[in-house]
Amino acid sequence: MSGPAPKSGLRKGTERFLRAIGFSGRGLVIAVPTLWLLVFFLIPFLVVLKISVAEPMIARPPYSPLFVHGPDGWSLKYTFDNYAYLWQDSLYIKAYWSSVKIAFVSTVLTLMIGYPMAYYIARSEEPKRSLLLLLVVLPFWTSFLLRVYAWIGILKNKGLLNAVLMKIGIIDQPLVIMQTDIAVYIGIVYTYLPFMILPLYANLVKLDGSLLEASADLGARPLTTFLKITLPLSLPGILAGSMLVFIPAIGEFVIPALLGGPDTLMIGKVLWSEFFNNRDWPVASAVAIAMLVLLVIPVMLLRLANTKQEDLI
Amino acid sequence: MAAPTLAAEAKPWADPAAKPFIRIRNITKNFGDFTAVDDVTLDIYKGELFCLLGGSGCGKSTLLRMLAGFETPSAGQIEIDGQDMARIDPHHRPTNMMFQSYALFPHMTVEKNVAYGLLRQGMPRGEAMERVADMLRMVKLEDFATRKPHQLSGGQQQRVALARSRVKQPKLLLLDEPLGALDKKLREETQFELIRIQETLGVTFIVVTHDQEEAMTLSTRIGVMDAGQIVQVGEPQEIYERPGSRYVADFIGSVNLFSGEVDASGTDMLRIRSAEADGDILAPPMAGLKARQGVWVAVRPEQITLSREAPQNARNVLQGMVEEVAYLGNLSIYRVVLDSGKVVRVTKANLSHEESPITWDERVYLCWNPAAGVVLTK
Numbered sequence: 001m002s003g004p005a006p007k008s009g010l011r012k013g014t015e016r017f018l019r020a021i022g023f024s025g026r027g028l029v030i031a032v033p034t035l036w037l038l039v040f041f042l043i044p045f046l047v048v049l050k051i052s053v054a055e056p057m058i059a060r061p062p063y064s065p066l067f068v069h070g071p072d073g074w075s076l077k078y079t080f081d082n083y084a085y086l087w088q089d090s091l092y093i094k095a096y097w098s099s100v101k102i103a104f105v106s107t108v109l110t111l112m113i114g115y116p117m118a119y120y121i122a123r124s125e126e127p128k129r130s131l132l133l134l135l136v137v138l139p140f141w142t143s144f145l146l147r148v149y150a151w152i153g154i155l156k157n158k159g160l161l162n163a164v165l166m167k168i169g170i171i172d173q174p175l176v177i178m179q180t181d182i183a184v185y186i187g188i189v190y191t192y193l194p195f196m197i198l199p200l201y202a203n204l205v206k207l208d209g210s211l212l213e214a215s216a217d218l219g220a221r222p223l224t225t226f227l228k229i230t231l232p233l234s235l236p237g238i239l240a241g242s243m244l245v246f247i248p249a250i251g252e253f254v255i256p257a258l259l260g261g262p263d264t265l266m267i268g269k270v271l272w273s274e275f276f277n278n279r280d281w282p283v284a285s286a287v288a289i290a291m292l293v294l295l296v297i298p299v300m301l302l303r304l305a306n307t308k309q310e311d312l313i
Numbered sequence: 314m315a316a317p318t319l320a321a322e323a324k325p326w327a328d329p330a331a332k333p334f335i336r337i338r339n340i341t342k343n344f345g346d347f348t349a350v351d352d353v354t355l356d357i358y359k360g361e362l363f364c365l366l367g368g369s370g371c372g373k374s375t376l377l378r379m380l381a382g383f384e385t386p387s388a389g390q391i392e393i394d395g396q397d398m399a400r401i402d403p404h405h406r407p408t409n410m411m412f413q414s415y416a417l418f419p420h421m422t423v424e425k426n427v428a429y430g431l432l433r434q435g436m437p438r439g440e441a442m443e444r445v446a447d448m449l450r451m452v453k454l455e456d457f458a459t460r461k462p463h464q465l466s467g468g469q470q471q472r473v474a475l476a477r478s479r480v481k482q483p484k485l486l487l488l489d490e491p492l493g494a495l496d497k498k499l500r501e502e503t504q505f506e507l508i509r510i511q512e513t514l515g516v517t518f519i520v521v522t523h524d525q526e527e528a529m530t531l532s533t534r535i536g537v538m539d540a541g542q543i544v545q546v547g548e549p550q551e552i553y554e555r556p557g558s559r560y561v562a563d564f565i566g567s568v569n570l571f572s573g574e575v576d577a578s579g580t581d582m583l584r585i586r587s588a589e590a591d592g593d594i595l596a597p598p599m600a601g602l603k604a605r606q607g608v609w610v611a612v613r614p615e616q617i618t619l620s621r622e623a624p625q626n627a628r629n630v631l632q633g634m635v636e637e638v639a640y641l642g643n644l645s646i647y648r649v650v651l652d653s654g655k656v657v658r659v660t661k662a663n664l665s666h667e668e669s670p671i672t673w674d675e676r677v678y679l680c681w682n683p684a685a686g687v688v689l690t691k
C-alpha cells in the first residue's frame with residue numbers, strides 16, 4: 001500500500017493548479033452551484049429565449065434560425081411578433097390572469113388549512129410531532145400523477161365522495177365537481193399543502209413559548225395573543241410557504257389538465273397546446289418567457305417583504 | 314393623610330389572626346417522575362416583599378409560574394386575595410410576572426412592549442403612552458423607547474422586562490431574578506425603587522433571587538428553598554442569626570461549621586465535643602438534644618476575633634495559623650488553619666490607625682462568645 005505522502009502531494013498539485021487558474025477553496029464551493037445554475041437553468045433559458053424571437057416554420061426544428069448566413073456575411077434575424085401576438089390574442093391575457101387567480105385562491109386556501117396543522121404539529125410533544133411530520137411528507141413517496149388520478153376516482157360523478165354523500169343522505173343528486181375549477185382548487189391545495197406546512201412548521205416550532213405566556217400574563221386573551229404575537233412572528237414562515245405554493249401553482253399543468261374542465265384556463269395548459277397541438281414553438285416559448293417574467297416579479301416582491309420583515313424581527 | 318401601614322413594621326406574619334393575601338397550601342408540581350416543587354405551604358401577606366432564595370434548580374421559578382398560572386399544580390391549592398386560583402386563566406389573574414428570560418416581544422419596540430398590558434386592559438392609547446413614558450423614565454430608558462429588544466444590552470432588556478411587569482400596577486408582582494444583569498449602582502437604585510413601590514403603593518412582591526445580599530436588603534421575609542421544599546421562612550435577621558439548618562446557614566452569608574457531639578455534662582451552657590475544633594465548644598443551650606447526638610455549631614466569620622496573645626478568661630478559644638488574608642478595603646478576610654486541619658474564616662473590620670495588623674503565617678488565637686454560636690441538628 002502506498003503511504004499518504006504521494007496522495008497529499010497529488011492533492012497539493014491539484015490545489016496549486018486550481019489556484020493558478022483562479023480558483024480558491026471558497027471559490028470552488030460557490031463554483032459548483034454556479035455551474036449547476038449555468039448549465040441547467042441559464043442555458044435552457046437562453047435557448048427558449050432564442051426560440052421565442054424566431055419565426056415559426058414548417059421544418060425541423062419548426063422555427064427559423066437566429067443567425068443567418070446571407071450574401072454579406074452573418075446576420076441576426078429576430079422578431080418580437082410572438083410577444084405582440086400574446087398581447088393581441090385575448091386568450092393569453094385571460095389565461096395568465098386566470099392562472100394568477102387560481103394560484104392566489106389556492107394559496108390562501110392552503111394557508112388557511114396548513115397554518116392550523118403546522119401550529120398543531122409544532123405544539124405537539126416529541127414522538128407525536130415526528131409522526132405527524134412524517135405523515136405530512138408521506139404522500140411524496142407516491143407518484144404525483146397517481147395521486148391526482150386518485151382524486152378523479154374520488155371526485156367524479158360516480159366517485160367515492162358522491163357515493164358516500166348520497167349514502168348518508170346529504171344529497172340525492174351527485175355533485176358535479178370533476179372538470180370544474182373546484183376540482184382544480186382541491187387538487188392544487190392537496191398537492192401543495194406540504195410545501196405550506198413545512199416552512200410554517202419550521203417557523204412556529206422556534207416560537208418561544210414564554211412570549212405567549214408573557215402575553216397572557218399581561219392580560220391578552222388567547223385570540224389576541226395569536227393575532228398580536230404568534231401571527232406577526234410567523235410572517236416569514238407564511239411568506240415562504242405562500243411563495244412555495246403560489247409560484248409553482250401558476251404554471252401548474254397536470255392538475256388543470258386532469259381535474260379541470262374545458263373552461264379551466266391556465267397558462268400551463270395553453271403552453272402545452274401551443275407546443276404539441278399547434279407545433280408553434282416560437283409562440284409557446286414567448287408564453288413561457290412571459291410567464292417567467294410574471295413569476296419573477298412576485299418572487300422579488302415577496303423576497304423584499306421578507307427581508308424587511310426579518311429586519312423588523 | 315394616612316400613611317399605608319407597612320408590612321415590615323406591622324409584621325402581620327407574627328399575628329395568627331391576620332389574613333394572608335396569598336395562601337399556598339401543600340402545592341406540589343411533578344414533571345414526569347421528577348418533583349420540582351414538593352408540598353410547599355406558605356402564607357404571604359399584603360404589602361410584603363417576599364424573597365425566594367435557593368440554589369439553581371430548586372423550584373423557585375416553578376413555584377412562581379404556578380402563581381402566575383402557567384403551570385398547573387399536581388396537588389395543592391393556591392389562593393390569591395381570597396380567591397381560589399385553580400380555575401383562573403393566566404390572563405385573568407391579578408398578577409404580573411417578570412420572566413427570568415425576560416420574554417420581551419421581539420417584533421415590538423420597547424415602548425410597545427411596555428404598553429402591551431395597558432392596551433389589553435382597554436386603556437386609551439394616549440393615556441397608555443403617557444404611563445409608558447413615565448415608566449421608561451423611571452427605569453432610565455426614555456432614550457430607547459423606539460428600539461427593538463435585540464438592539465439593547467442585557468441589563469437594558471432586563472429593565473424593559475421590569476417596566477413591562479410593573480406598568481399595570483398589579484396587586485401581586487412576581488419577579489424572577491429581576492436585577493441579575495444590572496451593574497451594582499443601578500441594582501441598588503432599582504432595589505430602593507422596588508422598596509419604594511412596595512411601601513407607597515402597597516403592592517405585594519414575590520422576588521426570586523440567587524443573591525443572598527439582595528434578599529437581605531430587599532425583603533420583609535425570606536423563604537429559603539432546597540430541592541423543591543421551603544426549608545425555612547423568616548425575617549432576614551432571623552434567618553441570618555438563627556438558621557435552622559446547615560443548608561440555610563451556608564446559603565445566607567458565609568459561616569463556619571464545627572461538627573461535634575453533645576456532651577451530656579453541659580448545664581447552663583451546652584458543651585459540644587468537637588474534634589474539628591481540637592476540643593470543646595460552648596454554645597447556647599437548646600432543648601431536645603440527646604447525649605452524644607451529632608450536631609454542628611455555626612459561627613459567623615464576623616463573630617470571631619483574632620489576637621496574638623491568648624485572650625484572658627474567655628471561652629471558646631482556638632489556635633491556628635493564618636493561611637491567607639484578603640484585603641477588601643473596609644474589612645479583611647482571614648483564612649486560619651486550625652491544628653486539626655479545619656479552615657476557619659474570620660472577617661475583621663479595618664481600623665485606620667492599626668499598628669502591625671495580623672498577617673500571613675502568624676500563629677493566632679481565635680475566640681468567640683458562646684452566645685454567638687448556633688447549634689444545628691441537620
Ligand SMILES: Nc1ncnc2c1ncn2[C@@H]1O[C@H](COP(=O)(O)OP(=O)(O)OP(=O)(O)O)[C@@H](O)[C@H]1O
Pocket residue numbers: 344347348349367368369370371372373374375376413523
Ligand atoms: N417543563 C419542565 N419539564 C421538566 N422539568 C422541569 C420543567 N420545568 C422545570 N423543570 C425542572 O424543575 C426543577 C426546578 O426548576 P426551576 O426552573 O423552578 O428552578 P429554579 O429554582 O428557578 O432554578 P434557577 O435558579 O436556575 O432559575 C429543575 O430541576 C428543572 O429541570
Ligand SMILES: [Mg+2]
Pocket residue numbers: 373374375413489
Ligand atoms: Mg429560575
